Each structure stands twice: as C-alpha cells, then as structure tokens.
Amino acid sequence: MALIPLDLRTNRWFLLGLAIRVAAVVMLVPEVQAQWFTPFMARTLAAPGLDPWTGFLHHGGQVPEFFYGPVMYLFHAPFTALGLLADRLAGSGTAFTGIALGFSLLAADLALLLVLRRMHEGQEERVLLFYWLSPLVLFITYWHGDTDLVPTLLLALSLLLLQRNAPRMAGVVLGLGIGAKVSILAVVPFLLIFLWSHRRHRDTMPGFLLACAGVALLLLVPPLLFSPALQQMLASNPRLLVANPGMASILDVDIMLGGGQKLYIMPIVYLLGLYGAWKVGRMSFGLLHTVLGVAYLVVLLLTPSAVGWYLWLIPFLVAFQLRAGPRAAGLVLVFTLVLIAAKTLITAAPAVPLLGLPLGWLSLLPADMMTSLRLNSLMASVLMGLGIVLALTMLRRGLDENDFFGLSQRPLAIGIAGDSGTGKDTLALAMAGLFGEGAVTGISGDDYHLFERRGKLWQAFTHLDPRANDLEAFTRDALSLLAWRPIMCRHYDHATGLFTPPRRIQASDVVMVTGLHALYPPALRERLDVGLYLDMDEGLRRFFKIRRDVGQRGHSLERVLASIERRMPDYEAFIRPQRDHADVVLSLLPADPVLLEDPDHAGPMPLKLRVRMRRATSLDRLARLLIALCGAQVDVTQAGANTMAELVIDGSDVKPEDIHFTALQLVPHLEELLARRPAWQPGMTGIMQLIVLLQLAELTSKRR
Ligand SMILES: Nc1ncnc2c1ncn2[C@@H]1O[C@H](COP(=O)(O)OP(=O)(O)O)[C@@H](O)[C@H]1O
Numbered sequence: 001m002a003l004i005p006l007d008l009r010t011n012r013w014f015l016l017g018l019a020i021r022v023a024a025v026v027m028l029v030p031e032v033q034a035q036w037f038t039p040f041m042a043r044t045l046a047a048p049g050l051d052p053w054t055g056f057l058h059h060g061g062q063v064p065e066f067f068y069g070p071v072m073y074l075f076h077a078p079f080t081a082l083g084l085l086a087d088r089l090a091g092s093g094t095a096f097t098g099i100a101l102g103f104s105l106l107a108a109d110l111a112l113l114l115v116l117r118r119m120h121e122g123q124e125e126r127v128l129l130f131y132w133l134s135p136l137v138l139f140i141t142y143w144h145g146d147t148d149l150v151p152t153l154l155l156a157l158s159l160l161l162l163q164r165n166a167p168r169m170a171g172v173v174l175g176l177g178i179g180a181k182v183s184i185l186a187v188v189p190f191l192l193i194f195l196w197s198h199r200r201h202r203d204t205m206p207g208f209l210l211a212c213a214g215v216a217l218l219l220l221v222p223p224l225l226f227s228p229a230l231q232q233m234l235a236s237n238p239r240l241l242v243a244n245p246g247m248a249s250i251l252d253v254d255i256m257l258g259g260g261q262k263l264y265i266m267p268i269v270y271l272l273g274l275y276g277a278w279k280v281g282r283m284s285f286g287l288l289h290t291v292l293g294v295a296y297l298v299v300l301l302l303t304p305s306a307v308g309w310y311l312w313l314i315p316f317l318v319a320f321q322l323r324a325g326p327r328a329a330g331l332v333l334v335f336t337l338v339l340i341a342a343k344t345l346i347t348a349a350p351a352v353p354l355l356g357l358p359l360g361w362l363s364l365l366p367a368d369m370m371t372s373l374r375l376n377s378l379m380a381s382v383l384m385g386l387g388i389v390l391a392l393t394m395l396r397r398g399l400d401e402n403d404f405f406g407l408s409q410r411p412l413a414i415g416i417a418g419d420s421g422t423g424k425d426t427l428a429l430a431m432a433g434l435f436g437e438g439a440v441t442g443i444s445g446d447d448y449h450l451f452e453r454r455g456k457l458w459q460a461f462t463h464l465d466p467r468a469n470d471l472e473a474f475t476r477d478a479l480s481l482l483a484w485r486p487i488m489c490r491h492y493d494h495a496t497g498l499f500t501p502p503r504r505i506q507a508s509d510v511v512m513v514t515g516l517h518a519l520y521p522p523a524l525r526e527r528l529d530v531g532l533y534l535d536m537d538e539g540l541r542r543f544f545k546i547r548r549d550v551g552q553r554g555h556s557l558e559r560v561l562a563s564i565e566r567r568m569p570d571y572e573a574f575i576r577p578q579r580d581h582a583d584v585v586l587s588l589l590p591a592d593p594v595l596l597e598d599p600d601h602a603g604p605m606p607l608k609l610r611v612r613m614r615r616a617t618s619l620d621r622l623a624r625l626l627i628a629l630c631g632a633q634v635d636v637t638q639a640g641a642n643t644m645a646e647l648v649i650d651g652s653d654v655k656p657e658d659i660h661f662t663a664l665q666l667v668p669h670l671e672e673l674l675a676r677r678p679a680w681q682p683g684m685t686g687i688m689q690l691i692v693l694l695q696l697a698e699l700t701s702k703r704r
C-alpha cells in the first residue's frame with residue numbers, strides 16, 4: 001500500500017473500487033483463467049524453462065492456452081509463482097495460483113490508474129470515477145478474466161512518456177507492450193503520424209521507432225524462432241489473421257465479391273483511419289487519444305472481438321469523458337452497460353467456489369432465451385449503433401479541440417513588439433519553452449536593420465525609424481514562414497554590430513515574430529493569431545537596457561544614454577502606436593522602485609506585471625486562481641467601453657509548478673493540446689507565459 005499515494009489511500013471511491021476488486025479476485029474464478037491461463041502458468045512454473053510454451057505442450061497442455069508474448073508471461077510469473085507455492089503447501093490444486101493471477105492483474109490495474117492520474121493531472125478525482133469505478137474494467141478483468149490490462153497499461157505508459165517528451169523511453173515501453181500482446185502493433189502507425197505531424201517531434205521519430213522495434217524484436221524473434229509451440233499458439237490466436245472455426249477473427253467481416261473472393265472490411269477501415277489521421281495535420285494529444293480510441297472502437301465493432309479487447313479503449317474513453325463532460329460520460333456508461341449485457345449473453349459467468357452458487361443473473365432467464373440468436377443479434381445491433389454514435393462524438397470533439405493552435409494545418413503566429421530593452425527576446429525565449437524548443441521558429445526585426453552598427457546612415461536615422469529597417473522583407477519572410485515556406489535570412493549580431501551571412505530558417509508549429517516593429521506592418525499584423533506589446537515601465541527599461549547594452553553589447557554608458565534620449569521622438573512616432581493594435585499589452589513594473597536608483601544593483605529585481613487584454617473572459621477566475629494557487633496579489637479592472645480589461649499582478653516569488661497547476665485549472669487538457677508538458681518560468685515571466693496561453697485558448701474557443 002506504500003506505493004499508493006496518500007490521497008488515494010484515504011479516498012472512499014478508491015477504497016470501494018479496491019474492495020470490489022479484492023472480493024472478486026478471492027471469490028470469482030473466471031472460466032478463461034481456470035481453463036487456460038492458470039493451468040498454463042501453474043504447469044510452466046512447476047517445470048521452469050526458457051520455452052514455457054513447448055514445456056506446456058509436452059506436459060499435455062492444449063492450444064490455444066496462452067497466446068501472448070513473453071512479457072505477459074513474465075508479468076504474471078512472480079505473483080502466480082507465489083500462488084503455486086501456496087498451493088503446493090496447502091495441497092489445494094491451483095486455487096491459490098488462480099487467486100495470485102487475479103492479484104497480478106490487480107497490480108496492473110492499480111498501475112494503470114496511477115498512469116492515468118499522471119496523464120490527467122488536476123483531474124485525479126474524475127479519473128477515479130471514469131477508470132477505477134468503470135464497470136467495463138471490472139467486468140472484463142475480474143468477471144471475464146481477460147489479461148488485456150497488461151498491454152493496455154504499457155500502451156498508456158508509452159503515451160504518457162510521449163506526452164512527457166521522452167520518445168525513446170516511450171518506444172521501449174511500447175515494444176514491451178508488443179512483447180505482451182502483438183496486436184499493439186496496430187497503434188504504431190498512428191503514433192508515427194502523430195510524431196510526424198509535429199515538426200519538433202520529427203527528429204525524435206527514428207529514436208522512438210528504433211527503440212520500439214528493437215525491444216519488440218528482441219522479445220519476440222528468439223521465442224518465435226526457437227519455440228514451435230509459441231508459433232502454434234500465436235498463430236492459433238483467434239484474434240489474429242487466421243480465422244479459426246467457431247471463433248471470431250478480425251477478418252470475419254467481409255463482402256463476398258463472387259467467385260469465392262472476399263473484400264475484408266477491417267483492412268479497409270484501418271487504412272482509412274490512418275489516412276484520416278494523416279490529413280488532420282498537427283495533432284494535439286487529445287486528438288491522438290481520440291484517433292486511437294475511435295480506431296480501436298471501429299475494430300471492436302467490426303469484429304465479434306474478444307471481450308478483453310474492449311479494455312484497450314479504456315484510456316481513450318477516460319480522456320474523452322474528462323474533456324467532454326457529463327453527457328459524454330453518460331454515453332460511455334450506456335455503451336458500457338449494453339456491451340456488458342451483450343457479452344454476458346455469449347460468455348460464461350465465473351464460478352464462485354467459495355459460495356458454490358451458479359453466479360450470473362442469466363441462470364434466472366429461460367434457457368432458450370439465452371441461446372436465442374435473435375436476442376444476441378439484437379444486442380449486437382444496439383451495441384453497433386451506440387458504438388457508431390460514440391465514435392462520431394469522440395471524433396467531433398477531438399477535431400474541435402485540435403484547433404488549439406488555430407488551424408492545425410498552419411503555424412501559430414505570435415507577434416511581440418516593443419521598445420528596445422522591454423523584454424521581447426526574453427518573452428520569446430520563454431514561449432519557446434512552453435511550446436517546445438523544436439516547435440518554435442523565431443524571426444527578429446533586428447535582422448532587417450538596413451545598416452550595421454558603424455553605418456554612417458545611423459546619423460540620419462534611429463533604429464526605431466521604420467525607414468532604417470527593411471520592413472517589407474521582414475513582412476514577406478514572416479508570411480513565408482507562416483505558409484510553411486523556408487526563408488534565407490541574415491542575422492544582426494548584437495555582440496559585434498555586424499550582419500552574419502544569410503542562413504536558412506525553416507518554419508515550425510509556432511512562429512514568433514519579434515522586434516521593434518512586429519505590429520507595425522498591417523499585412524503582418526493581420527496574420528498574427530496573438531499580437532503582444534511590451535510596455536515596460538520606463539525607469540525599469542532604462543535600468544535593464546543599460547545593464548544589457550553595456551554588459552552584453554559592448555556599448556559605453558554615455559552612448560546608451562545618448563541613444564535613449566535621441567530615440568524618444570521616434571519611439572512616440574513609430575513604436576508606441578503599435579500598442580493600439582495589440583491583443584495584450586504586458587508591462588513589467590518595478591515592485592521596489594528604489595532599487596532602480598542604484599545603477600550597480602546586481603541583485604534580483606522584484607517585479608510586478610500589468611496586463612491589459614482585449615479578449616478577457618474569466619478574468620475574475622484568473623485573478624482568484626493567481627491569488628489562491630500562486631500566492632500573488634492581484635487587482636482587477638474590468639474592460640470599459642473604450643478601455644481594455646486590466647490586471648496588476650504582484651508576486652515575484654511565484655513558482656513554475658504553481659503556474660502549471662493554475663494553467664491546468666484554466667485549460668484542463670493543456671498538455672494534450674500542447675502535445676507536451678510545458679516548461680514554465682518562475683515569477684512574472686511565467687505569468688506572462690500563462691497570459692499568452694490563455695489568449696490562445698480564448699482564440700480557439702472563439703473559432704469553435
Ligand atoms: N520578464 C523579465 N524578467 C526579468 N528581466 C527581464 C524580463 N524581460 C527582460 N528583462 C531584462 O531586460 C533586459 C532586456 O530584455 P530583452 O529581452 O533583451 O529586451 P528586448 O528584446 O525587447 O530588447 C534583459 O537582459 C533582462 O535583464
């Protein structure tokens with residue numbers, strides 16, 4: 001129990017679900033476990049060897065007994081070995097071995113709960129409701145006895161690792177999943193399409209694929225080569241391509257083409273699913289969960305599949321219910337209950353050795369009703385109908401949300417304008433941390449200065465004069481990147497005041513357009529999804545600019561002071577007016593202005609942040625969360641007829657994890673939408689990241 005987090009150990013719903021599970025493991029003996037899995041584990045562990053499958057057949061085992069890969073066997077071995085020992089000591093046949101197998105599944109069950117809680121941080125209570133108390137999980141695992149929880153756990157863990165920017169580890173875990181049950185292979189093309197759809201993930205694809213393939217081949221090739229029995233068991237697995245008389249196969253659904261030829265529906269639907277995923281473009285995590293869930297659902301609906309396969313839906317049904325709210329939960333519950341009723345009609349109820357009762361309400365029904373194909377077909381038809389409604393609902397919801405980055409087919413465009421030293425580069429760098437290094441391409445107005453530092457023409461112009469900058473090229477190149485076209489652009493090196501040779505800049509999922517004039521050209525401004533203007537307190541700006549330009553850019557104090565004074569008219573004429581075109585105006589203010597009087601002050605500079613927003617719903621909720629979760633002081637002024645809504649936030653010791661938790665409250669499926677866990681900055685920079693993210697969320701909700 002020590003592995004279980006305290007908040008779970010004291011949660012009544014968790015304890016209820018645990019009690020149900022333990023009672024089921026002790027009291028019920030599912031037929032598939034009694035007939036197949038327990039004898040296989042008992043016999044092979046009684047005579048351990050490198051090839052348990054052949055050993056089992058030599059000891060009179062029947063096929064198909066355990067048509068899983070070595071990982072499934074190794075997962076259950078520790079628990080069932082203890083059960084076998086208990087049976088040896090008690091002389092109780094395989095009773096304890098069966099119970100031990102049940103507890104082995106309970107361990108996988110608990111691990112999957114923990115994985116889903118990490119995947120949906122901030123929604124742990126509802127994860128308990130939608131997963132831990134799911135009738136489907138209880139029915140399939142503890143009533144019917146399938147062991148699909150193990151590959152489902154590995155699949156969910158692989159998705160969590162992808163979400164946590166660990167693609168190589170995700171590949172290893174997915175390889176283990178394939179080593180548990182080969183059918184997980186069906187997921188791999190969808191994950192590759194997801195990775196490919198994010199330019200920042202493309203270079204991680206080889207690592208992910210090699211790790212997955214390497215682990216899967218290492219686990220499956222040797223046993224398959226050297227164990228004819230395993231070949232026989234896997235090949236006879238009724239769910240694979242080989243159709244077995246009397247048992248369902250994924251090729252059961254077909255259309256006769258005459259002349260004995262058939263058109264198998266499953267391969268067609270699977271390929272259409274891959275094509276659909278490819279056409280979506282940049283896929284959020286939420287949409288990846290949706291695509292995988294719908295793909296599995298379609299496979300399940302099109303094949304009278306084993307009950308266990310429905311477990312693979314669980315992580316995606318949980319994600320769907322968390323995002324889509326009560327109506328979705330109701331739809332999933334109805335689907336689940338009809339599924340359980342339909343499957344109960346055709347599968348055996350577990351034995352109850354302790355009570356000796358023939359369990360199952362079915363024994364109360366007239367015998368002929370049980371075998372009536374009409375009832376069975378009716379249930380299957382209702383299930384198909386509900387399944388199609390569920391699949392369409394999941395797909396619509398997933399596609400709607402996928403628009404978080406604006407149209408998922410094009411880069412997101414964020415503009416940051418402001419005077420020199422107001423924090424444009426600092427904020428752009430912070431936003432790159434939010435979206436992921438490889439996800440952001442930056443284009444800076446400084447690179448479009450017309451002259452180098454020593455140029456004589458700086459006598460005629462200041463940098464703030466649009467005529468001293470090639471704003472046409474700046475606009476043209478920014479729009480090229482936003483159309484996914486690469487550009488060739490030189491760089492203005494502030495360390496030397498010289499231009500570097502042109503270099504190729506490739507577009508990515510997010511394009512940050514920063515510079516003195518980022519909101520100046522109308523053609524550029526109109527294409528931005530969010531326009532930010534940094535309006536730093538002038539005293540603070542001078543303090544920061546002097547410290548930077550003298551310390552990092554090699555200017556003399558006199559030159560910087562003279563430049564600041566000389567630029568004031570152009571600031572008023574060309575830079576400040578951009579503020580009226582911004583969606584958000586961010587102003588860093590000194591929390592302790594006295595510190596500015598000491599130009600040599602090298603310690604921390606406590607800051608406040610004033611935020612003015614055009615699009616500002618849930619302003620009060622944002623303020624409340626910043627106060628409650630970030631420990632900040634917040635003053636709110638609602639928007640007026642001609643004024644923007646305003647927040648003044650004070651709290652320079654705001655921690656990144658508090659900002660992350662605040663963001664999850666405001667944008668619950670944040671990580672799914674960003675397809676990663678964002679890296680937050682401390683203090684007011686982190687708050688600025690949050691404000692920009694909320695603007696993007698507002699933008700998407702408006703587009704829906
Ligand atoms: N959010 C911030 N928090 C703390 N200091 C900042 C922040 N933004 C800017 N600064 C300070 O101001 C200086 C200038 O910032 P910078 O991003 O280079 O401005 P710009 O790109 O607008 O010229 C930085 O060197 C840094 O010391």
Ligand SMILES: O=C(COP(=O)(O)O)[C@H](O)[C@H](O)COP(=O)(O)O
Binds near residue numbers: 419425493515549
């Ligand atoms: O005003 C700016 C813009 O840069 P920023 O907005 O980053 O301050 C710089 O002074 C010029 O680019 C020249 O740079 P340098 O002083 O290196 O010649």
